[in-house]
Amino acid sequence: LLIAKVLAAKKILLVTYNTKLKKETQIKIRKYGLKNIMSYNYHSLGSKLFHRSCFKDYQMDDLINSNPDIRDPLNLSVLILDELQDMTNLLYRFCIFFLAKLNATPQIVAMGDPFQTVYKHKGADERFLLLADRLFNADGPWEKCTLQKSFRVTKVCADFINECCLPFDAECLIQSDKPGSKIRYLEIDHWYSLPTATKIKNEIDLLMRDFNLKYEDIFVLAPSINKSTPVVGISNELSSQGISVFVSDCSE
Numbered sequence: 001l002l003i004a005k006v007l008a009a010k011k012i013l014l015v016t017y018n019t020k021l022k023k024e025t026q027i028k029i030r031k032y033g034l035k036n037i038m039s040y041n042y043h044s045l046g047s048k049l050f051h052r053s054c055f056k057d058y059q060m061d062d063l064i065n066s067n068p069d070i071r072d073p074l075n076l077s078v079l080i081l082d083e084l085q086d087m088t089n090l091l092y093r094f095c096i097f098f099l100a101k102l103n104a105t106p107q108i109v110a111m112g113d114p115f116q117t118v119y120k121h122k123g124a125d126e127r128f129l130l131l132a133d134r135l136f137n138a139d140g141p142w143e144k145c146t147l148q149k150s151f152r153v154t155k156v157c158a159d160f161i162n163e164c165c166l167p168f169d170a171e172c173l174i175q176s177d178k179p180g181s182k183i184r185y186l187e188i189d190h191w192y193s194l195p196t197a198t199k200i201k202n203e204i205d206l207l208m209r210d211f212n213l214k215y216e217d218i219f220v221l222a223p224s225i226n227k228s229t230p231v232v233g234i235s236n237e238l239s240s241q242g243i244s245v246f247v248s249d250c251s252e
Helices: 002-006 019-031 042-050 057-066 089-101 155-165 193-211 230-240
Strands: 012-016 037-041 078-081 107-110
Touching: 002 012, 012 019, 012 042, 019 037, 037 042, 042 057, 042 089, 057 089, 193 230
Parallel strands: 012 037, 012 078, 078 107
Antiparallel strands: none
16 A cells, blocks of 8 residues: 555556455555555456456356456556465466456566465465566566565564574565564474363463453464364363354355
């Protein structure tokens, strides 16, 4: 959105991965009174440009194969593709398809983080981000910009990510000067639900006692919440020990 603020004379389209991100961005656009930027996700953009239903993957595939004329060319100056590490082959095909229909090729801004490719199970591929300069046609040369400083995570978290999560030869380490509490580590066998849940419950009790937290202040990240994964057993054990657990089934 800062790009839209700085380039106030340019007409900008921001394409997000899913509906949730689109709606969050639209709220911010209205909040800051920006008039030169629109936000869509890929499927809603298909409906906007071609005036036909494009809310499902099979509808998008049909749209591309039927090759209709564009109904709303938008006359864009800048196209921002956000969270590009989550792009799939279908979404890439759609991008190339609608770009070829525009009156002029806009300046393309490809944004994302290859280390946050969390939708690989849906076909997401971070190479769409890493190789964007080869995969998308654009007027003029590409320039690579790296965002290193985080204004969200604490310095302790940034140090943990740099030392324990990123490859040793990573080009970009996270920088932060935001203060925060030390990270506590538990060494557990997550397949043994009862002892694992007991250890986690003790940690939750400690957080609630020392930091005056509530259950709703705590969230758990897990690779999957399928029934065959250990987090489900741990969640059930926590519930049996009196801790309320809410499991979201939202794919976004």
